[in-house]
Amino acid sequence: MKLERFEGDEPRDLLRALRRALGAGPAIAVGQGRELPADVPPGTAVVLTTSGSTGVPKSVRLSRHALTASALATSARIGAGQWLLPLSATYIAGIQVLVRGLVEGTEPAILSGRFSAAAFAHVVSGMRSSRGGVRVPTYTSLVPAQLQTLVDAADDAEVRRALASFEAILVGGQALPAALHDRATELGARIVRTYGSTETSGGCVYDGVPLDGVTVAEVDGELRIAGPMLAEEYVGDPELTTRTFVTDGDGMRWYRTGDAGAVTDGRVSVTGRIDNVIVSGGVNVSLDRVERVVRELPGLAEAVVVGAPDERWGETPVVVAARTGEAPELTEVRAAVEAALGKPARPSALVFVDALPRLTSGKPDRRAIRGLVG
Missing domain, CATH: 3.30.300.30 (ANL, C-terminal domain)
Incomplete structure (x- = not known):
C-alpha cells in the first residue's frame, strides 16, 4: 500500500485524506517523520510521527482496524453524535476526533486558528442541531490548558453555555488538576479524563476504566495495555518495536507504556513516567x-x-x-x-x-x- 505524506495543517484536507485512508487507501504520513518508506503493509491507515516532547520523535504505524476500533469503543462508552475539533488535527487526539466523525457519519465542527474562549463559544453556537426532531448530542476533546482558558473566561454567559452544552468533554494529553476538574464541573461541564497515547490510537481508559476490549495490567510497577487499538510498529525502528510491544506466554500482545501506576478493582491509576x-x-x-x-x-x-x-x-x-x-x-x-x-x-x-x-x-x-x- 502506498504511503503519501500529508502536507499542511488544514483539518478538512486531513479529513478527506483520512476518509480515503480508512477505505481503499492510500495510507497517509502525518507529522515530521523523515525517511519513511514509500509503501507500508496493507491495512495501514496512518503513520503518525510523535512530537518528541521528552525524547526522540517516533513514527507510529496505525492500522484502519486500530483507529476504527478506538472510535467505536468511544461511542459505546459515551454515546455518538457530532464532534468539535479544537485541537491540532495532526496529533492523535485530533485525528481521533476526525475518525469518530467518519465512523459515525457526521461532519465534525472545526475550530480553526488560535484557540480562544470566544472562538470556542462561537463555533459551539453553530453546532445546535437536530435529526428527525431529536437533538444531536455533541462532544469535544480538549487538553487541560484549553479547559483552563474556558474556565477562566466563564464569566461570559456564552462561554458557560458552550461548556455545559456537551454530552462529554474528553480531557487528556497530561494530568488534569483536581481543582480545574472541579471548577469545570461546577460550571456544568461533563468532563471525562482520558488516558492513552499515539501507540493506543489515543485515549483508551476513561475516568480510570478501560474501554471495552481494552485490558490494562501492572507489571513490575509499569502499566501495560492490550487491545485492538494498539499500533503495529515504530516504522524503521524494529529494536524499539520489540522492546515496547511484547507478547506474553498466552499470545497476548501488550504495549509497555513507560508509565508507573496500578490497577485496583479494575480501575487504573497513573502516578507518572517511570523515567x-x-x-x-x-x-x-x-x-x-x-x-x-x-x-x-x-x-x-x-x-x-x-x-x-x-x-x-x-x-x-x-x-x-x-x-x-x-x-x-x-x-x-x-x-x-x-x-x-x-x-x-x-x-x-x-x-x-x-x-x-x-x-x-x-x-x-x-x-x-x-x-x-x-
Whole structure:
C-alpha cells in the first residue's frame, strides 16, 4: 500500500485524506517523520510521527482496524453524535476526533486558528442541531490548558453555555488538576479524563476504566495495555518495536507504556513516567508526583516541574509557571510538597515566565522548559 505524506495543517484536507485512508487507501504520513518508506503493509491507515516532547520523535504505524476500533469503543462508552475539533488535527487526539466523525457519519465542527474562549463559544453556537426532531448530542476533546482558558473566561454567559452544552468533554494529553476538574464541573461541564497515547490510537481508559476490549495490567510497577487499538510498529525502528510491544506466554500482545501506576478493582491509576525521576541527595524523586502536588496550589494549575543541576544535592525539582495574578511563594510550595512527599522532593526554585513554551498539540514543551532552568 502506498504511503503519501500529508502536507499542511488544514483539518478538512486531513479529513478527506483520512476518509480515503480508512477505505481503499492510500495510507497517509502525518507529522515530521523523515525517511519513511514509500509503501507500508496493507491495512495501514496512518503513520503518525510523535512530537518528541521528552525524547526522540517516533513514527507510529496505525492500522484502519486500530483507529476504527478506538472510535467505536468511544461511542459505546459515551454515546455518538457530532464532534468539535479544537485541537491540532495532526496529533492523535485530533485525528481521533476526525475518525469518530467518519465512523459515525457526521461532519465534525472545526475550530480553526488560535484557540480562544470566544472562538470556542462561537463555533459551539453553530453546532445546535437536530435529526428527525431529536437533538444531536455533541462532544469535544480538549487538553487541560484549553479547559483552563474556558474556565477562566466563564464569566461570559456564552462561554458557560458552550461548556455545559456537551454530552462529554474528553480531557487528556497530561494530568488534569483536581481543582480545574472541579471548577469545570461546577460550571456544568461533563468532563471525562482520558488516558492513552499515539501507540493506543489515543485515549483508551476513561475516568480510570478501560474501554471495552481494552485490558490494562501492572507489571513490575509499569502499566501495560492490550487491545485492538494498539499500533503495529515504530516504522524503521524494529529494536524499539520489540522492546515496547511484547507478547506474553498466552499470545497476548501488550504495549509497555513507560508509565508507573496500578490497577485496583479494575480501575487504573497513573502516578507518572517511570523515567521522569531524578536523584536528589541520593533519594529518587518523581517529578510527576511533585508536579501533581504543585498544580493543586492557587495560580500553579499549569506549572511544570523539571530537574535542574544542584551542587549540593546533584539535582533538585524546579517549578516553572506562567505569570498570573495569583501565585504562592516558594516557601508555601516547598511546605506543600514536603507535607505530601517528604523533604527530598521540595523544589529549590520557583521560576515565572511570560508564557510556557508549548508544542502545537497544546502540551508543555518540556525540553524547552528544562532549557530555561539550566
